[in-house]
Amino acid sequence: MWIHSFAQGVHLSQHYHPQRDFHSFANPEQIRVEHLDLTLGIDFEQQRLQGRVRLMLDYVAQDSRCLWLDCRDLAISAVYDSKARPLDWQLCQFSEVLGQGMQISLKEASPWIEIEYQTSPSAQGLQWLSPAQTLGGELPFLFSQSQPINARSWIPLQDTPKARISFSARVMAPEGMQVVMSALNLGQRGADGAFSFEMDKPIPTHLLAIAVGDIARQEIGPRSAVFAEPGMLAAAAKEFEDIEQMMQVAENLLGPYRWQRYDMLILPPSFPFGGMENPCLAFLTPTLIAGDKSLVATVAHELAHSWTGNLVSNATWRDLWLNEGFTTYFTNRIVEAVYGTEQAQLELMIEYGRLQEEMASTLRSQQTLPANLQRSDPNLAFNRFTYDKASMFVHFLERRIGRERFDRALREYLAHFAFQAITTEDFVAYAEQHLLSAFADCLSKAELMEWIYGSGLPQSFVAPSTSSLLKVDDALASWLNGQPALSLDVAKWRVQHWQYFFSRLPECLSQAQLMELDDSFGFSDSGNCEIACDWFRVAIRNNYDPVLPALGAFLARIGRAKFVRPLYLELQLAGYQQELGDIYRLARPGYHPSLQVQLDRILAWG
The missing domain is CATH 1.25.40.320 (Peptidase M1, leukotriene A4 hydrolase/aminopeptidase C-terminal domain)
Structure with a gap:
């Protein structure tokens, strides 16, 4: 192993290009990882994962023999090809934002490579909790948070949303502990003591997720269960018991649910988000359990991501608004159908208030839908413009086109890009071809461009209102x-x-x-x-x-x-x-x- 400079390691130009992912070293345009097979051992004492990952390769450029991956604070011990031959590899200089690129030289077009590694106790994508930090107080707990670019801290991979992958995994955990992942969770150890998982649909790498601890399960619907520490299980099941009704509303609006099950894991309070839309197993904060279902809009939000974010995803973090804006809009529609118009109007007003507050403290040039990130921390994309301005844009489209016609157009959009990652420009091209041509009587290209690329709120914006306030x-x-x-x-x-x-x-x-x-x-x-x-x-x-x-x-x-x-x-x-x-x-x-x-x-x- 040797380390070379960032300038040498990044094989991308300094000039902006909308297809470029500024937050990854990976080269899926030449060699794409299409599936990973993961074997993990969990060491709570050392706070490390001992890992082996097999990466299945698709040679997009047939003559390419250089594979670039992303990693952060990983100790790589060996890299082999499909013939068990050791491969030469090297790391580029560490970047505070990106971690490191890993360059692997292939001897031939091997169908897969295998990497042996272990994680660092300080891995940004993993949190290790002592028993005292859990509700039960007897067993430790581990959970991941891969979004936006932290999957690379627990698996060496092409950590970019544009390179969607399927995966399988075998995980060994201490006795008495349950392992769950962003896949179908059968909850049973195999004869060898390992938990096995399979995700057969291609997902963005930021949706890779794992949790291990004293985790119990309770079914709350025909295709949904709640996972939580035993002491929190009953309250969580009661709070989220309306999930099947939400799913039926979402399917009527967005088309069939494509992930088979929608289970939810209630994490310890240190989970840094309200929710994370990991397929088949949404991660949720316990702060949502208010006892009166007043905060379940977050559950509706993570559910809506099953279509916008998981089924159709952003190609780069600049394009995050395509996930969060449409999902925030769909959340409001689900809330309206399940909890009534007044509740939906109230939440839309709060959304608008948050947006106004952030507009007042943000440079106008930064108030666009695509985030101007370049090599900045991709966490900066998670702002009120990405969520709330983008949601206001979708509400604008609904008002102009009419709800019935717009709902039909949304279903066609999701079916067209199913299991793909798209950029802002892909969306604009699609909108020009399908929306502007079909609804030329009520929607113009100038308005579309002003909403997406313009700063602040455009002239066509109509502020939400409700007499409830x-x-x-x-x-x-x-x-x-x-x-x-x-x-x-x-x-x-x-x-x-x-x-x-x-x-x-x-x-x-x-x-x-x-x-x-x-x-x-x-x-x-x-x-x-x-x-x-x-x-x-x-x-x-x-x-x-x-x-x-x-x-x-x-x-x-x-x-x-x-x-x-x-x-x-x-x-x-x-x-x-x-x-x-x-x-x-x-x-x-x-x-x-x-x-x-x-x-x-x-x-x-x-």
């Missing part, structure tokens, strides 16, 4: 005019009403006003993380010190980036440097490695 405006006005908070009629408010309430509060509030709100409604002790987070942000910016103990406990207990990042930033902006350091020092070990990296950078830690 008028009662919040009235209650807030009454309170600001002196009516006691306890006498406000809030009994039938949903979480979205409270979110809107917090967003409409004056920037500056007195200590007495903040104390009255907290005493009246118990915000600091709320079991709903959306409410707690929004309240803490209001309290921090007004230097309301009594919330600091509850805030510290919240940040030590919850690892979801959606809540954690803004709260640390609020502390930073409000001048709580000492308190921030004390809280982060205590809470950091419980966060996912990928979130630790992001927060260390934001907070200039270390």
Whole structure:
């Protein structure tokens, strides 16, 4: 093994090209990995995976004999071809964002190669939890988070969404522990003690997922089950019991469900996202279990990804809006069908509010649908333009074309690109051929281009509205005019009403006003993380010190980036440097490695 420079290792030009994945060293245009066969042993004591992976190769360029893979912090011990001959390989210089490219020289067009390796305890795509960090407190826990480019930290592979793969796996785990993956989970050990998995459909590599721990299972529908630690299983099953109804609504809207089962794994609180749409086994945060189904829109969102993101995926992280924007729109449609128009309108209003907030703090040139990332951290693509502006674009298309005709066009779009990865330009070409030609009476190319490539919101944008929020405006006005908070009629408010309430509060509030709100409604002790987070942000910016103990406990207990990042930033902006350091020092070990990296950078830690 030897290491050469980044400039030599990256075989791509500096010039922008829409087909280029700036976040991968891989060369699937020459040699494409089409299937991987994975064997893993799990060592909780050393916090490592001992791995062997066989990569099945498709020679797109018949004479190519140089294979490029992505890896990060992997200890490679050997590389062999299909004739068991050792192959020469080398790593390029380490990049903070990309990890390393691995160049393998092939002697001939071998149908497969095999790599023996082990992961690092600090692998960004894996989190190892001690028994004390789990609900049960007796067994350790491991889970992965491969999105966006962390699969390369636990498997050497072509870690780019444009190179979709199928996979099989055999995983050895300690006695008494269950292994699950983003494949059909039969939940049984084989005679050799290994768990076996098969995903026969091609998926993007960021959907590779594994979890190991004290995991129980409960069926909640004809094709769905909940997996969770035993102590959380009953509550999770109750919270997500409407999943079959959601699936039927989604199929009526988007076409047949192509993945056979939709199971869900409720992870420990350090999981950094609300959900992750891994095929056959969505990963979900326990912060969704509010006891009243008020936050199940995230489940609808991950389900909708089964079509937009899993069936049709983004080719590069610049094109993430094709996943998240359409999925956010479909989420709203599922919520409308299952929980009613008012709930859907409320969530759309909250979505618009989030977008307005981010627009106010973002350079206008960055407010486009395709993200201008180049070699920047691909995590930056996960912003409100990718989700909410893109969703507003899809709502615009629906209004212009008409729901019935638009639904038909959406099903045709998903069928056309099924099991493919596409770029923004692929979508534009498709829209020109199929949407603009079919709906020329109500949609123009100029409008299409302004929405996709233009900054901010275009002239054709119509802001969402709902009369359901008028009662919040009235209650807030009454309170600001002196009516006691306890006498406000809030009994039938949903979480979205409270979110809107917090967003409409004056920037500056007195200590007495903040104390009255907290005493009246118990915000600091709320079991709903959306409410707690929004309240803490209001309290921090007004230097309301009594919330600091509850805030510290919240940040030590919850690892979801959606809540954690803004709260640390609020502390930073409000001048709580000492308190921030004390809280982060205590809470950091419980966060996912990928979130630790992001927060260390934001907070200039270390």
